[in-house]
Amino acid sequence: MTDRHPPRRVRVVLADRRPSPLPVLRGAEVAEQTELGRELVRGLIRAQLAASLRIAGLALAMFAPLPILFAIVPALEDLRVLGVPVAWWILGLLAYPVLYLLARLHRRQAERIERDFTELLGRG
Amino acid sequence: MAATALADPAVDGSTLSLIAIALVVVATGMIGAYGVRFARTTGDFLVASRSVRPAWNAAAISGEYLSAASFLGVAGLIAVHGPDALWYPVGFTAGYLALQLFVAAPLRRSGAYTVPDFAQIRWGSKRLRAMSTALVLAIAWLYLVPQLHGAGLVLREVTGLPRWVGVTAVAVVVTLNVVAGGMRSITLVQALQYWFKLVAISLPVLVVLAVNRPGVPALFDGVWADAGQGLGGTHPAAEIYSLMLATFLGTMGLPHVLVRFYTNIDGGSARATTVRVIALLGVFYLFPTIAGVLIHALLPPPTAGQADSLLLALPAATVGGLLGELLGALVAAGAIAAFLATSSGLVVAAAGVLSTDVLRGRVRDFRVAAVVAGLVPLAMALPTTSLDISRVVGMAFAVAASTFCPLLVLGIWWRGLTTAGAISGLIVGGGLSLGALVTSVAFPGVLPDALDSLLGQPAVGSVPAAFVTMIIVSLLTRSSLTPRADAVLAMLHLPAAARRSAGFDPRDRAALPGGSPIRPGSDRGPGWAPSP
Numbered sequence: 004m005t006d007r008h009p010p011r012r013v014r015v016v017l018a019d020r021r022p023s024p025l026p027v028l029r030g031a032e033v034a035e036q037t038e039l040g041r042e043l044v045r046g047l048i049r050a051q052l053a054a055s056l057r058i059a060g061l062a063l064a065m066f067a068p069l070p071i072l073f074a075i076v077p078a079l080e081d082l083r084v085l086g087v088p089v090a091w092w093i094l095g096l097l098a099y100p101v102l103y104l105l106a107r108l109h110r111r112q113a114e115r116i117e118r119d120f121t122e123l124l125g126r127g
Numbered sequence: 128m129a130a131t132a133l134a135d136p137a138v139d140g141s142t143l144s145l146i147a148i149a150l151v152v153v154a155t156g157m158i159g160a161y162g163v164r165f166a167r168t169t170g171d172f173l174v175a176s177r178s179v180r181p182a183w184n185a186a187a188i189s190g191e192y193l194s195a196a197s198f199l200g201v202a203g204l205i206a207v208h209g210p211d212a213l214w215y216p217v218g219f220t221a222g223y224l225a226l227q228l229f230v231a232a233p234l235r236r237s238g239a240y241t242v243p244d245f246a247q248i249r250w251g252s253k254r255l256r257a258m259s260t261a262l263v264l265a266i267a268w269l270y271l272v273p274q275l276h277g278a279g280l281v282l283r284e285v286t287g288l289p290r291w292v293g294v295t296a297v298a299v300v301v302t303l304n305v306v307a308g309g310m311r312s313i314t315l316v317q318a319l320q321y322w323f324k325l326v327a328i329s330l331p332v333l334v335v336l337a338v339n340r341p342g343v344p345a346l347f348d349g350v351w352a353d354a355g356q357g358l359g360g361t362h363p364a365a366e367i368y369s370l371m372l373a374t375f376l377g378t379m380g381l382p383h384v385l386v387r388f389y390t391n392i393d394g395g396s397a398r399a400t401t402v403r404v405i406a407l408l409g410v411f412y413l414f415p416t417i418a419g420v421l422i423h424a425l426l427p428p429p430t431a432g433q434a435d436s437l438l439l440a441l442p443a444a445t446v447g448g449l450l451g452e453l454l455g456a457l458v459a460a461g462a463i464a465a466f467l468a469t470s471s472g473l474v475v476a477a478a479g480v481l482s483t484d485v486l487r488g489r490v491r492d493f494r495v496a497a498v499v500a501g502l503v504p505l506a507m508a509l510p511t512t513s514l515d516i517s518r519v520v521g522m523a524f525a526v527a528a529s530t531f532c533p534l535l536v537l538g539i540w541w542r543g544l545t546t547a548g549a550i551s552g553l554i555v556g557g558g559l560s561l562g563a564l565v566t567s568v569a570f571p572g573v574l575p576d577a578l579d580s581l582l583g584q585p586a587v588g589s590v591p592a593a594f595v596t597m598i599i600v601s602l603l604t605r606s607s608l609t610p611r612a613d614a615v616l617a618m619l620h621l622p623a624a625a626r627r628s629a630g631f632d633p634r635d636r637a638a639l640p641g642g643s644p645i646r647p648g649s650d651r652g653p654g655w656a657p658s659p
Contacts, residue, residue, distance in 0.1 A: 044617040050542050051620060055228040062224060070214075070367040072353035080353040086343035090354035094213035095416045099409025102224050106402045109228055113398060117622035 047120045054112040058105050065101060070095065128641045134627030140443055140452035144285035147460035151323075152300055155467050158316050159304040161265075179280040179314055179390040185403030187314045188387045190321030192219075192404075193411060194270075195277035195435070196520040198324060198462050201412070203434030205419025206426075210354040211537035212419070213375070214367055215521070216412035220405055222378025222524075227401035230379045232394035233539045233619035240389055240478045242382065242531055249538050249615050252546045258553050260484045262530050263382045264500075265561065266523055267477040270381070270607035271470055271504035273519040276512060277435060284436045294508050297463070301470040302501030305478060306494045313471050314390065320468040321407060327461025328414045331442045335421055338446050346424050350570075371522060376590060377524030383472035386479055393623050421445070435516050474500045497528070506644040522564050529556035529589035533597050539619055542612040548601030556593025560585045 073079060075089055082089045179187070197219060204212035239245040246252065252485040267375040282293030305313065350356070352494045357363025359368070378384055391397040414439075422429075422437045425445045429437055439462070442454035477500035478493055486492035530553050537552075563585035 025539075042611050044613070044620065048540065048616060048620050059225070059228055062221070066217075066221070066371070070355070070364045070371075073210075074364045075355075080355075082473075083347075086347065088347055088352055088354070090210040091213070091347065091352070094217055096413070098217045099220060099405075099412065101613070102220055103402070103405045103409060106224050106227055106405050109224075110398045110402055113232065114395065117395075117624075121622055121624040122580055 016100060050116045054109065054116060060107045062105055140455050142287045143452050143456035144459040147456040148463045151460045151463050155316055156304060158319060159307060181396050181399040181403055183314065184317050184391060184400045185407060186321045187317035188404050189407040190317040190470035191383060191387065191468045192518065193324055193465060195274055195462060195465045196516045197415065198328065198465040199435045199438050200516040201415040202418040202422060202438040206422035206437050207429055207434050208358050209351045209356060211356055211358055211367060213416065214370055216415065218371055218374025220408045220412065223401050223405050225375050226379040227398055229399050229536045230539065231388055231397040235388055235391050236394045236619050237389045240483060242385060243480055243484055250546045250549060251611065255546055255549055258550060260480045262557060264477055266527050267382050267473045268504045268507065269526065270520060270523040271473045272508045273516045274466050274470045275504060275508035277440060277516045278463065279458055280435060281439065281462045284439050291509055295505065297466050297470060298501055298505040301467060301474055302498055305471055305474045307498040313475055317468045320464045323464050324461050325411055327457050331458050332414045332418045333585040335442060335445050339425060341424050348419050351423060365587065366584055369587035372590050373525040373528045373586035374522060376532040377528035379535060380527030382476035386476040386598045409470055525561045525586040528586050529560040529593045533593045537597055542616050543601050543608065544597060545601045545604045545607050547604040548597045551600045552593045552597030555596040556589050559589035559592055
């Protein structure tokens with residue numbers, strides 16, 4: 004769905020490094036809250052929200068099933084790795100690197116969206 | 128640190144603990160005093176002049192966030208309830224992911240000092256601002272009372288002093304420190320306290336592990352090691368989902384966490400800070416987890432209400448001798464550091480809103496506000512007692528998740544959230560969560576089981592209710608939307624570089640005039656002033 008956003012599409016047009024009067028104009032558009040400026044900002048917000056929701060969905064898909072799973076699958080209690088039950092491995096250890104990697108992934112995506120937007124305005 | 132104590136073999140554990148605790152308190156005061164030299168303006172006092180770099184800020188946020196609930200409470204709850212209690216530390220950490228995804232960078236760009244500031248910038252409503260102020264104070268004090276109770280408990284456990292001594296000592300030390308230096312000096316103190324707390328829990332745990340060498344099968348023996356039993360309630364899965372909701376979403380609404388995010392340099396560094404915080408918390412929580420397992424295996428089965436003092440007893444009981452006493456003193460000192468760090472953050476946050484919203488926002492007002500912010504919870508804590516610290520703290524999370532979480536998330540991402548929608552959502556979410564809390568504390572066990580466990584963990588009902596109310600009322604009052612919403616949303620989401628190219632220097636907003644709180648439109652460039 005991201006390729007529907009105006010910022011992405013226009014960026015290809017601006018990909019050549021020649022200076023053009025257009026970007027300066029866009030900065031002014033954003034500043035003065037014209038219709039075009041407002042649309043540009045809405046595109047940025049939509050892209051950021053989509054990125055955040057994707058990561059949140061990923062986290063939810065990983066964590067939300069666990070309590071139900073532990074409650075209704077008694078066989079999990081007997082499943083041990085190196086003598087430690089899997090629930091302890093998952094909640095006691097693995098959860099933290101997973102959360103860290105998700106946060107890093109989001110930071111990278113959010114910064115890329117901001118870079119793209121800034122380049123669109125003219126001064127990367 | 129305890130050279131004289133080492134020379135005297137007759138010295139006992141409580142003396143060592145008292146010395147260690149006194150050292151922590153004195154060091155906190157001295158580092159705070161060192162920081163005071165840099166604190167001059169209101170900007171210094173409230174947000175350390177927004178100049179804290181991610182590495183320091185992440186350590187400070189973690190140091191402040193790791194309260195007694197994390198230091199003592201998590202280990203105790205794991206020892207009592209088994210793997211289901213692991214959802215507490217996982218939720219405490221996952222809260223920062225949610226904070227980063229939906230709040231961190233835009234909130235920092237808003238230029239607000241506090242949530243009430245944010246409410247005023249976003250909606251320009253005095254009523255919404257006043258409600259946010261009341262909620263910041265409610266959550267901060269709700270969170271402070273169990274910290275003070277915990278301090279009283281620790282001091283009584285390790286030294287035999289009456290409970291009120293610890294409660295009063297922590298409240299007074301924290302208040303004095305905040306009065307003296309505000310956020311500038313607190314940042315330094317809290318950053319160092321993270322590393323101290325990490326040592327104070329990891330060293331004893333590793334030594335206990337090395338001395339006792341329990342076999343892995345013996346550690347995870349019996350029904351206790353099985354997941355899915357819940358935390359003492361009758362509906363285990365529902366209880367855990369409610370806890371997940373409260374901790375995942377509540378962190379972003381905690382005033383002492385939010386106030387630290389305003390100290391970041393810009394929106395990008397707010398994100399960098401959060402990523403580091405998650406790493407620091409993950410490393411720390413490994414040790415309360417191991418401690419909980421060791422307590423279960425090595426100490427006699429705990430009775431109800433004992434959970435918070437279990438970790439304190441572990442080293443002396445399982446290592447023995449002078450080493451055991453020393454490690455016990457280290458744990459006690461770490462616990463006191465935890466109380467001091469978290470309480471300082473809460474008092475700064477509460478004093479911040481009091482001084483800018485109730486008083487006139489000068490440095491002198493901040494100091495008066497800090498005294499009030501520290502002494503009110505002291506008055507609340509002295510005549511009452513807490514159950515498990517982690518549980519009471521969990522209730523503060525539930526209130527935050529039911530009020531500020533929907534306000535911030537919808538306010539930052541949805542232009543359609545109207546003032547009326549925000550106000551009614553806060554009333555519904557705050558009313559339900561605080562009401563459940565008061566009912567469960569005032570009338571314990573009166574209601575049928577199912578309802579009773581919902582009252583203890585209200586988030587599963589109150590969080591969706593708050594979101595739905597905000598959305599429905601906003602849609603009904605759509606006609607009241609102004610172009611202001613677009614202007615503010617643009618300010619929240621435009622990266623610094625884009626703002627420069629749009630003709631605005633982001634530093635304009637960071638450098639605040641003469642310590643006055645932000646008023647919308649007053650320091651915004653042309654074109655940003657929202658239409659009336």
